[in-house]
Amino acid sequence: MMWNRKYLLSIDDLSIDDIYEIFETSKSMKEIIKRPIKKVPTLRGKNVCLLFYEPSTRTRMSFENACKMLSIDTISFSRESSSLKKGETFLDTLLNIEKMGVDLFVIRHSSSGILHFLKNFLNSKIINGGDGTNEHPTQALLDAFTIIEKKGKIEGLKIVIVGDILHSRVARSNIKLFKKLNADVHLCGPSTLLPKEFENFDVKIHYDLKSAILEADVIYVLRLQIERQFSNFFPSIREYNELFGIKREILKYAKNDVIIMHPGPINRGVEIDSDVADSNSSVILEQVENGVAIRMSILYHMLV
Numbered sequence: 001m002m003w004n005r006k007y008l009l010s011i012d013d014l015s016i017d018d019i020y021e022i023f024e025t026s027k028s029m030k031e032i033i034k035r036p037i038k039k040v041p042t043l044r045g046k047n048v049c050l051l052f053y054e055p056s057t058r059t060r061m062s063f064e065n066a067c068k069m070l071s072i073d074t075i076s077f078s079r080e081s082s083s084l085k086k087g088e089t090f091l092d093t094l095l096n097i098e099k100m101g102v103d104l105f106v107i108r109h110s111s112s113g114i115l116h117f118l119k120n121f122l123n124s125k126i127i128n129g130g131d132g133t134n135e136h137p138t139q140a141l142l143d144a145f146t147i148i149e150k151k152g153k154i155e156g157l158k159i160v161i162v163g164d165i166l167h168s169r170v171a172r173s174n175i176k177l178f179k180k181l182n183a184d185v186h187l188c189g190p191s192t193l194l195p196k197e198f199e200n201f202d203v204k205i206h207y208d209l210k211s212a213i214l215e216a217d218v219i220y221v222l223r224l225q226i227e228r229q230f231s232n233f234f235p236s237i238r239e240y241n242e243l244f245g246i247k248r249e250i251l252k253y254a255k256n257d258v259i260i261m262h263p264g265p266i267n268r269g270v271e272i273d274s275d276v277a278d279s280n281s282s283v284i285l286e287q288v289e290n291g292v293a294i295r296m297s298i299l300y301h302m303l304v
């Protein structure tokens, strides 16, 4: 399937060729970011609405910066100061904003799959900035790009995704993308946060961290979504940290050159200890850096 470039809602929208084309363009975008004047006129006159219905630092600000560097004008939506507070529906809000001359929406929302509903009513292009527990495709793309940059390839690498898989849209997009690029994908977490259904993704499931990360090339740590832990998924944060937290001493089971990744924001001392997050093995801030280039590349391919 070829990407129609009107929507990027899921990793399923992309073929392998599309993915590598996004990566190639991202390399050129990285060069622009490193210039003293970080701006090109390529997409002058285009208009993007950043519509974040849930909190975000990295995704929202990297999209905003990516737009600025490509000379795209942006408008931002703030839920708190919008007419949603007066009872306007989310769909009516979007239909009104679209009429203001928007070419593309970047949307983050707490409802899984809502963008598939909205696309039936909007003429504009749409990028998924994270929908509920469903998908976060631009995060997965920047993650795979970072792995290839650090390791020279992704095919055949043992990638272990650790933590709160159940609530993670990042996990769902990353599993799909890493599998599509022929990585050896393993999942690890407490059974309450890693249901058996994930075996349907054709990945290996582990409930013991040491055996999971044996000879791992990449350990991808997920944020424990404390705000979503409304049921008792595990006895305490301390126990979670002891059993599934990534600590320096556990890294001896992985390969010597293992890289540690995390989508952010990190909970220090919960899913990852500070001495690992801040170590030379960590590429967490390089992921953030690559996030701007990947989003520039996606915007370029969708708007040019």
Ligand code: CP
Binding pocket: 055, 056, 057, 058, 059, 060, 130, 136, 139, 263, 264, 265
């Ligand atoms: N990784 C990520 O989506 O971070 P934000 O929630 O800050 O956008």
